[in-house]
Amino acid sequence: MLQRLKEIDMLDLFLWVFRTVILVVVVWGTIATIIENPYPTQTWMETIVAGIAQGSLYALIAIGYTLVYGVLFMINFAHGEFFMSGIMTATIFLAGPMSASGYLDRHPYLGLLWITLVTMVVSTAIAVLTERVAYRPLRYAPRLVPLITAIGASFFWQNYFRGLFGSEVKPFPQIAPFAGKITLGSIVVLKTHLVVIIAAILMLIGLYFFVMKTKTGKAIRAVAENKDVAALMGIDVDRAISSTFALGASMAGIAGVLYALVFRQIHFFMGFIPGIKAFTAAVLGGIGSIPGAALGGLFLGMFESVGPGLFLEGLGIPAPHQLKDVIAFTMLVLVLIFRPQGILGERLAEEKA
Amino acid sequence: MPMLEVENIHAYYGNIQALRGISLTVEEGEIVTLIGANGAGKTTTLRAISRLVPLREGTIKYRGDDLAQFKPHELVYHGIAMVPEGRGIFAKLTVAENLDMGAYSRTDTEGIQEDLERIFGLFPRLKERRNQVAGTLSGGEQQMLATARALMARPQLLLMDEPSMGLAPILVESIFQTIQDINAEGTTILLVEQNATMALQVAHRGYVLQTGEIVLADSAAKLQQNEMVQKAYLGIE
Ligand SMILES: Nc1ncnc2c1ncn2[C@@H]1O[C@H](COP(=O)(O)OP(=O)(O)O)[C@@H](O)[C@H]1O
Numbered sequence: 001m002l003q004r005l006k007e008i009d010m011l012d013l014f015l016w017v018f019r020t021v022i023l024v025v026v027v028w029g030t031i032a033t034i035i036e037n038p039y040p041t042q043t044w045m046e047t048i049v050a051g052i053a054q055g056s057l058y059a060l061i062a063i064g065y066t067l068v069y070g071v072l073f074m075i076n077f078a079h080g081e082f083f084m085s086g087i088m089t090a091t092i093f094l095a096g097p098m099s100a101s102g103y104l105d106r107h108p109y110l111g112l113l114w115i116t117l118v119t120m121v122v123s124t125a126i127a128v129l130t131e132r133v134a135y136r137p138l139r140y141a142p143r144l145v146p147l148i149t150a151i152g153a154s155f156f157w158q159n160y161f162r163g164l165f166g167s168e169v170k171p172f173p174q175i176a177p178f179a180g181k182i183t184l185g186s187i188v189v190l191k192t193h194l195v196v197i198i199a200a201i202l203m204l205i206g207l208y209f210f211v212m213k214t215k216t217g218k219a220i221r222a223v224a225e226n227k228d229v230a231a232l233m234g235i236d237v238d239r240a241i242s243s244t245f246a247l248g249a250s251m252a253g254i255a256g257v258l259y260a261l262v263f264r265q266i267h268f269f270m271g272f273i274p275g276i277k278a279f280t281a282a283v284l285g286g287i288g289s290i291p292g293a294a295l296g297g298l299f300l301g302m303f304e305s306v307g308p309g310l311f312l313e314g315l316g317i318p319a320p321h322q323l324k325d326v327i328a329f330t331m332l333v334l335v336l337i338f339r340p341q342g343i344l345g346e347r348l349a350e351e352k353a
Numbered sequence: 354m355p356m357l358e359v360e361n362i363h364a365y366y367g368n369i370q371a372l373r374g375i376s377l378t379v380e381e382g383e384i385v386t387l388i389g390a391n392g393a394g395k396t397t398t399l400r401a402i403s404r405l406v407p408l409r410e411g412t413i414k415y416r417g418d419d420l421a422q423f424k425p426h427e428l429v430y431h432g433i434a435m436v437p438e439g440r441g442i443f444a445k446l447t448v449a450e451n452l453d454m455g456a457y458s459r460t461d462t463e464g465i466q467e468d469l470e471r472i473f474g475l476f477p478r479l480k481e482r483r484n485q486v487a488g489t490l491s492g493g494e495q496q497m498l499a500t501a502r503a504l505m506a507r508p509q510l511l512l513m514d515e516p517s518m519g520l521a522p523i524l525v526e527s528i529f530q531t532i533q534d535i536n537a538e539g540t541t542i543l544l545v546e547q548n549a550t551m552a553l554q555v556a557h558r559g560y561v562l563q564t565g566e567i568v569l570a571d572s573a574a575k576l577q578q579n580e581m582v583q584k585a586y587l588g589i590e
């Protein structure tokens with residue numbers, strides 16, 4: 001008994017020290033930065049807008065993790081590849097040729113619309129196919145099995161697209177109306193950032209409406225709660241699960257287009273880091289919760305963007321912006337330890353098996 | 354031809370045999386009850402009819418059609434609905450959304466609206482709470498919701514798994530009254546119950562299930578008089 005008490009104490013002590021150290025670093029760094037004041041207000045504003053844009057991308061991708069987790073209690077690690085596959089295909093077959101022929105300059109909006117449509121169709125098709133072939137047969141297998149399969153599917157699609165389109169970085173063309181910056185009151189922001197933020201907000205609202213109000217959306221929520229009972233209602237559970245993957249993947253597809261607008265570089269490996277970050281965002285917001293995914297994404301994007309300058313600069317750490325991934329993953333670890341249910345969600349591992 | 358004809362069904366969970374050759378029939382318009390102790394196989398029988406548990410042997414026919422050809426989600430389109438054990442309401446959906454899901458198989462918007470009004474008449478509490486998340490309802494209200502939701506499918510055959518479980522005595526009375534009302538409106542009912550006293554009062558016929566086998570089958574009145582039933586299930590010495 002005493003032994004056990006001691007162990008708990010040691011663990012609590014360790015966690016307490018861990019939490020305190022991080023808190024001290026953050027507070028100390030922030031104070032030091034504020035005193036030093038290395039950047040003008042304008043820079044902070046731009047950093048915040050960039051953070052919101054980055055966070056919007058994470059939010060759109062995180063939706064897919066959260067939706068699939070909601071119905072299957074599975075972390076779909078191939079989701080980053082759904083994000084990559086659509087925009088990769090659209091870049092090779094549409095954006096590249098349209099740019100070369102000058103079509104994209106003459107009809108930038110229509111061109112972007114085509115690119116978006118093809119991206120969504122491909123991302124969705126890849127997702128539905130992956131679910132059908134790789135996940136559905138394992139529906140009743142122990143939870144670890146589909147998880148490993150998802151990692152396998154991720155490798156498969158990465159290498160498939162590398163084999164198909166090569167491993168070099170492909171440029172995504174500049175779309176004229178979105179080039180350059182725009183002045184909003186006293187701050188200057190990249191037009192692409194503005195596009196990303198507005199598009200993400202519209203998509204998230206649309207998605208929320210779809211899930212809450214449409215028959216398919218309600219069926220997805222019913223399936224998420226109880227598959228057998230959902231079937232008794234006449235809901236085709238397999239179809240609802242397919243729809244869930246399609247919905248998440250179409251959001252990832254849109255995120256792919258927005259990513260391409262901002263970064264203008266397409267690569268077979270491009271889904272990996274955003275995928276993991278979006279997963280972090282989903283966990284942060286509470287996996288299974290749609291508003292949680294949106295909030296988590298936004299939070300992570302902001303943290304990553306503002307964090308290095310705010311907490312690390314003041315500590316005299318050189319090139320703090322290179323450490324944004326460290327911040328993101330430290331945050332994942334912290335959330336998993338101290339609040340595994342995330343901001344809005346339920347507990348990750350327990351409950352529902 | 355009976356509406357439902359279950360013939361010699363065997364079902365397993367892994368290596369454990371839960372049903373050992375169950376046969377029963379339900380005629381159109383009847384209330385038939387299946388009584389038996391905990392673990393006798395009542396739920397498994399209903400789940401087998403609903404195609405949620407695979408059969409190792411035997412057939413289930415509904416209006417002459419073998420149900421083996423249908424997937425679970427197709428049954429409700431043929432008029433079979435179920436109130437599952439433990440209610441199985443969608444706790445995160447609102448009361449109204451739960452009822453929507455009950456009518457998922459239907460496309461006749463006007464008919465659905467009519468049935469909704471009728472059901473709100475039957476369960477006024479649900480009307481008051483229609484916009485409330487179902488998980489916040491009391492046990493009795495959840496049971497009403499599970500029943501109401503099944504009725505929204507406008508079923509011809511309703512399978513009910515222990516609708517009185519965990520309810521206060523006054524609510525038990527009202528649930529059984531509802532069962533009789535539903536039946537009077539033309540719905541055939543196969544009622545699984547541990548509360549044999551009440552079940553045999555409302556049912557026309559009954560089957561007694563013991564460790565996966567039917568040990569008695571008779572009219573409800575006769576079963577009430579049966580010494581073994583009285584002793585084992587009705588608490589009469
Ligand atoms: N999911 C399951 N896995 C393994 N055994 C089960 C499962 N469900 C029921 N059983 C077993 O099958 C038998 C019948 O159970 P059930 O049909 O639930 O009985 P009842 O509804 O009459 O209480 C019991 O012995 C029970 O332990």
Ligand SMILES: [Mg+2]
Nearest residue numbers: 395396397438
């Ligand atoms: Mg039971």
